[in-house]
Amino acid sequence: MNMIRSIIKGTGHYVPENVVTNEDLSKIMTTSDEWITERTGIKERRHRKERNDAQETTSYLGLKASEMALENAGLTAKDLDFIIFATLSPDYFFPGCGVQIQEALGCDTIGALDVRNQCSGFIYALSVANAFIKSGTYKNILVVGAEVHSFGLDFSDEGRGVSVIFGDGAGAVILSKASDHEKGDVLAFNMHSEGKHAEELSTKFPGSKFGWSDRMRLEPEAVTNAEIYPNMNGNFVFKHAVTRFPESMLEALESAGKTLEDLDLFIPHQANLRIAQFVQKKLGLKDDQVFNNIQKYGNTTAASIPLAFSEAVSEGKAKRGDLVLLTAFGSGFTWGSVLLVY
Numbered sequence: 342m343n344m345i346r347s348i349i350k351g352t353g354h355y356v357p358e359n360v361v362t363n364e365d366l367s368k369i370m371t372t373s374d375e376w377i378t379e380r381t382g383i384k385e386r387r388h389r390k391e392r393n394d395a396q397e398t399t400s401y402l403g404l405k406a407s408e409m410a411l412e413n414a415g416l417t418a419k420d421l422d423f424i425i426f427a428t429l430s431p432d433y434f435f436p437g438c439g440v441q442i443q444e445a446l447g448c449d450t451i452g453a454l455d456v457r458n459q460c461s462g463f464i465y466a467l468s469v470a471n472a473f474i475k476s477g478t479y480k481n482i483l484v485v486g487a488e489v490h491s492f493g494l495d496f497s498d499e500g501r502g503v504s505v506i507f508g509d510g511a512g513a514v515i516l517s518k519a520s521d522h523e524k525g526d527v528l529a530f531n532m533h534s535e536g537k538h539a540e541e542l543s544t545k546f547p548g549s550k551f552g553w554s555d556r557m558r559l560e561p562e563a564v565t566n567a568e569i570y571p572n573m574n575g576n577f578v579f580k581h582a583v584t585r586f587p588e589s590m591l592e593a594l595e596s597a598g599k600t601l602e603d604l605d606l607f608i609p610h611q612a613n614l615r616i617a618q619f620v621q622k623k624l625g626l627k628d629d630q631v632f633n634n635i636q637k638y639g640n641t642t643a644a645s646i647p648l649a650f651s652e653a654v655s656e657g658k659a660k661r662g663d664l665v666l667l668t669a670f671g672s673g674f675t676w677g678s679v680l681l682v683y
């Protein structure tokens with residue numbers, strides 16, 4: 342039996358100051374607070390102040406969340422052994438954001454891995470971190486989820502089905518090897534994928550499959566045709582989400598010998614409040630067993646779970662010793678869960 346336990350030693354989050362309400366969006370496209378609230382539960386989201394702001398980048402948001410997580414963990418950047426950064430909106434097309442954080446935090450020349458699993462990116466990242474801790478390879482791993490969506494959405498009427506949903510934000514945790522007096526542990530995880538649905542929620546450009554000449558990553562026509570923006574078959578994604586969420590949740594609970602009644606807190610990926618409510622109802626979870634904050638931040642993709650986790654900790658809704666279930670579903674399709682004692 343593996344005696345090493347991995348605990349969430351610290352949590353942190355950060356969002357840009359600029360609040361964009363549904364009312365604000367209705368001034369730049371044909372939409373309404375009523376439509377957005379009814380379909381998604383979202384009332385407002387954060388966008389960095391200027392869409393082309395070179396300061397408030399994805400790694401910057403991740404950095405601020407990481408600094409809070411380190412402080413809460415009582416650790417410094419020099420204590421970190423590894424960085425895992427989940428995002429679909431990196432500062433550069435390449436390299437990834439992990440190396441930006443390594444530099445900005447002033448870490449030693451530790452490894453920095455980027456995970457590209459969109460909405461379930463943080464679940465994948467945390468699962469990888471857990472494996473490194475459990476194998477005895479590393480002691481303290483920074484796991485970050487961060488996104489700047491506002492620079493890459495179509496705010497015309499054509500893009501309104503997607504652009505009203507997504508927001509900017511970041512969350513981070515420090516996953517550490519537990520000492521004897523610390524209780525927590527990651528009890529179970531699962532990760533799944535179904536690549537045949539890749540184009541149901543995707544951004545084509547810049548992608549090697551979609552260039553028309555053999556030279557350019559990003560053709561001018563891609564911009565003209567709005568193919569640089571995310572494209573989502575909303576109904577299709579919704580139907581798969583409400584099936585995969587419960588499957589993955591029950592799989593995680595079962596593999597740890599736990600039941601839904603044992604759960605203190607379920608933190609779903611904040612995709613759409615209606616998805617979270619559907620899943621809650623289907624599984625019979627009580628209101629105080631579920632944490633949602635999509636109303637304030639929209640869907641922040643890889644950031645949504647660590648952002649919600651960190652807020653739940655700050656608000657006293659996730660307490661030490663609680664059994665917490667994190668589950669995500671999204672583009673890929675990819676989905677999965679992490680079940681842990683906080």
Ligand code: UT7
Nearest residue numbers: 372373376380460501502505575576578579582612613671
């Ligand atoms: O995080 C990764 C995973 N993502 C998800 O889980 C998202 C899953 N999908 C969804 O959450 C929902 O499908 C949406 C919220 C995206 C859309 O809701 P929907 O009920 O599926 O709406 P729809 O796309 O079927 O559109 C219904 C109508 C359409 O008009 P017509 O064709 O009925 O005349 C749209 O053009 O609503 C229109 N519409 C809008 N109207 C006002 C689409 N977007 C908007 C908008 N404001 N922002």
